[in-house]
Amino acid sequence: MADPYKPRAPFAPWDRRQLPGLFDVEESARRVGNYKWAEMKLFETLGGWVATVPELDVKMRLGAHCYHHAWHAELWHKRLPELREMNPERLTQPANEAMVRFVQVLAEPEAAEHTIEKLVGVYRVFIPHFIAAYTFHRNNTSEITDAPTIRSLDFALRDEFEDWRDGEMMLQSLIETPEEVDRAAAHQARLEKIMLEAGGIAGPGTIGGV
Amino acid sequence: MRKFFPVEELARDSRFTQINMRQAEADPRTAMVGPNAAKRAKVNRLTPARPDASEAARNLMHGIFVGEIQALEGAGRTCHDFELPDPKNGGATDTVPFALKLDMARQAWDESRHVEISVKLGDWMGSEIGQFAENTVLFEAACSTDPVMRLAGVNRALEGLAIDVFTTMKEFGEIAGDPYLEFCEDWMLADEVTHVKMGSDWLRKVTENDPERRAKALEFQSIVDRLFSFGGARSESEDSPIGLARRFRELAGFTTDEVDDIADVSLAALEARKAFSAAAMAEKP
Numbered sequence: 001m002a003d004p005y006k007p008r009a010p011f012a013p014w015d016r017r018q019l020p021g022l023f024d025v026e027e028s029a030r031r032v033g034n035y036k037w038a039e040m041k042l043f044e045t046l047g048g049w050v051a052t053v054p055e056l057d058v059k060m061r062l063g064a065h066c067y068h069h070a071w072h073a074e075l076w077h078k079r080l081p082e083l084r085e086m087n088p089e090r091l092t093q094p095a096n097e098a099m100v101r102f103v104q105v106l107a108e109p110e111a112a113e114h115t116i117e118k119l120v121g122v123y124r125v126f127i128p129h130f131i132a133a134y135t136f137h138r139n140n141t142s143e144i145t146d147a148p149t150i151r152s153l154d155f156a157l158r159d160e161f162e163d164w165r166d167g168e169m170m171l172q173s174l175i176e177t178p179e180e181v182d183r184a185a186a187h188q189a190r191l192e193k194i195m196l197e198a199g200g201i202a203g204p205g206t207i208g209g210v
Numbered sequence: 211m212r213k214f215f216p217v218e219e220l221a222r223d224s225r226f227t228q229i230n231m232r233q234a235e236a237d238p239r240t241a242m243v244g245p246n247a248a249k250r251a252k253v254n255r256l257t258p259a260r261p262d263a264s265e266a267a268r269n270l271m272h273g274i275f276v277g278e279i280q281a282l283e284g285a286g287r288t289c290h291d292f293e294l295p296d297p298k299n300g301g302a303t304d305t306v307p308f309a310l311k312l313d314m315a316r317q318a319w320d321e322s323r324h325v326e327i328s329v330k331l332g333d334w335m336g337s338e339i340g341q342f343a344e345n346t347v348l349f350e351a352a353c354s355t356d357p358v359m360r361l362a363g364v365n366r367a368l369e370g371l372a373i374d375v376f377t378t379m380k381e382f383g384e385i386a387g388d389p390y391l392e393f394c395e396d397w398m399l400a401d402e403v404t405h406v407k408m409g410s411d412w413l414r415k416v417t418e419n420d421p422e423r424r425a426k427a428l429e430f431q432s433i434v435d436r437l438f439s440f441g442g443a444r445s446e447s448e449d450s451p452i453g454l455a456r457r458f459r460e461l462a463g464f465t466t467d468e469v470d471d472i473a474d475v476s477l478a479a480l481e482a483r484k485a486f487s488a489a490a491m492a493e494k495p
Contacts, residue, residue, distance in 0.1 A: 040308075040311075043289060043311075043315050044289050044290045044311070045211070045290065046286070046289075047285070047286035047287065047288070047289030047290045047314070047315060047318055048211050048215075048286060048287060048289065048290030048291070049211070049286070050282055050283050050286035050287075050318065051215045051219075051220055051221065051283035051286060051287055051349075052211070052215065052219075052221050053221050054221035054222055054223045055223065056223060056279075056325075056329075056339075059221075059279070059282070059322075059325075060282070060322045060325050060326060061322075062286070062322075063282045063285075063286060063318040063319055063321060063322030063325075064318075064319050064322050064323075066286060066289060066315050066318045066319065067315045067316050067318060067319035068319075069315075070289070070311065070312045070315030070316065071312075071315075071316075073312070074312050077308065089297065107211050108211070109211070110211040110212065112219075112221040
């Protein structure tokens with residue numbers, strides 16, 4: 001049997017985690033507050049759309065996805081006090097005015113005939129931007145000091161990837177004509193332009209480069 | 211997207227036919243009085259012994275299916291229709307706490323699974339989507355524009371009805387020797403008890419310092435409960451296909467007095483239904 005008192009390296013040879021990270025406590029908290037605001041707006045919109053969508057399979061998926069994003073909002077709500085923000089509402093904010101406009105335009109389609117626009121906004125624009133923001137945060141924050149945020153990011157990312165796949169497949173099955181391809185592309189471009197102005201879910205620098 | 215979605219616009223595909231409560235109660239095929247009443251069984255409770263048990267069970271399962279769609283829509287709308295409290299205006303009564311919204315999102319997922327389960331059970335029982343009409347009274351009555359009333363309407367009245375329906379259907383599966391049906395109903399019943407408990411807890415919490423508002427909400431719930439007794443379709447009388455699940459209701463936070471009240475309201479609704487049907491039949495040429 002191995003000697004339990006033999007000194008061992010505190011980090012096993014296969015554990016390559018690094019201490020340095022791009023974000024200090026304040027920056028991590030600011031981003032987390034932006035994520036919570038965005039996840040809240042998304043789950044509220046998905047919940048509202050359930051009644052407006054006639055396609056039964058889409059209606060059921062929106063109900064399930066609504067909860068995924070509510071759960072992410074809850075994870076961020078619980079993380080904020082651990083990042084020294086004892087009043088989580090203070091940091092539960094949009095990154096900027098363009099993000100507010102983005103959510104307004106995202107939630108605009110209501111008519112039963114606009115399922116394509118609803119799904120495009122969520123699955124071709126908003127969720128890919130969540131994946132980008134979360135991936136950047138996950139790969140650039142300190143793997144040791146900010147490990148609780150990374151754990152939540154990993155849970156959220158898993159949902160985002162699976163929901164994106166669900167949404168993209170629903171869209172591909174709904175788009176049947178060249179005109180519908182144009183409709184989808186036009187709505188995507190409209191939203192992407194506003195997101196470009198916003199600089200991403202956490203504002204300029206969401207995925208670095210500032 | 212608007213706040214407060216009108217019931218007439220609930221989106222459905224072409225298989226569905228929506229009707230309201232008045233149309234449902236005037237349907238001569240299910241009237242408790244008039245020429246067809248004699249053809250009805252003496253004991254109306256849904257059991258496998260009824261000669262029309264298969265068709266009645268399919269009908270009830272389709273009712274569960276469309277009811278779950280409306281419950282899904284109701285929970286989703288609660289996530290969307292109400293704002294969070296503004297710290298500058300803490301006393302606003304048209305807002306809901308963040309944690310309540312999270313519970314409603316969870317409920318939306320649960321109801322979405324219930325729709326999935328109901329579709330598969332309907333298929334198992336040999337019915338098709340749209341085979342029976344959809345009565346939209348659940349969404350119409352429960353989805354108040356006041357958040358506390360909505361809690362009472364959706365989580366206590368509508369989900370309470372679901373407890374009664376699932377208990378009846380679970381017993382039906384048990385007696386009929388259908389473990390598939392019994393298994394699924396038992397799982398859905400567990401979720402519904404959770405939803406009613408959520409409603410009971412939130413109602414108590416949100417109206418903690420406002421007894422008048424709580425009383426109004428409970429009064430609203432009583433009105434909705436009367437409606438959801440579907441003219442006696444749910445009561446402790448053997449005349450009603452659906453029983454009242456006392457034990458599960460108590461698990462979900464209803465007091466014995468409250469269950470007694472629902473029992474009384476349901477019986478009164480049964481009598482009112484008979485009178486309504488008689489009047490509706492008399493109006494027909």
